[in-house]
Amino acid sequence: xxxxxxxxxxxxxxxxxxxxxxxxxxxxxxxxxxxxxxxxxxxxxxxxxxxxxxxxxxxxxxxxxxxxxxxxxxxxxxxxxxxxxxxxxxxxxx
Numbered sequence: 001x002x003x004x005x006x007x008x009x010x011x012x013x014x015x016x017x018x019x020x021x022x023x024x025x026x027x028x029x030x031x032x033x034x035x036x037x038x039x040x041x042x043x044x045x046x047x048x049x050x051x052x053x054x055x056x057x058x059x060x061x062x063x064x065x066x067x068x069x070x071x072x073x074x075x076x077x078x079x080x081x082x083x084x085x086x087x088x089x090x091x092x093x094x
Contacts, residue, residue: 023089031076038069 042065049061078084 020089024085027086027089028076028079031072035069035072035076038065038072042066042069 042062045065046058046062049058053061075086
């Protein structure tokens with residue numbers, strides 16, 4: 001192996017953490033946007049349903065909407081609390 005190959009390999013290895021961090025940052029931004037959108041959608045749907053549904057139907061609607069918000073938040077919390085990232089950020093191209 002010549003010096004150029006060694007330098008190329010070292011530079012590539014040094015770039016890997018930066019690429020991983022960039023991918024993780026992009027994922028985090030996307031998930032926070034999804035979480036915010038799910039919150040807004042829940043608020044809009046539940047607000048629009050007030051007075052149009054029975055109490056039981058309204059509760060079911062709110063529970064279903066909250067489940068969507070909670071599913072997104074669970075992925076975010078896994079990263080925050082346990083440093084568990086989505087599989088593709090470990091085994092994908094990153």
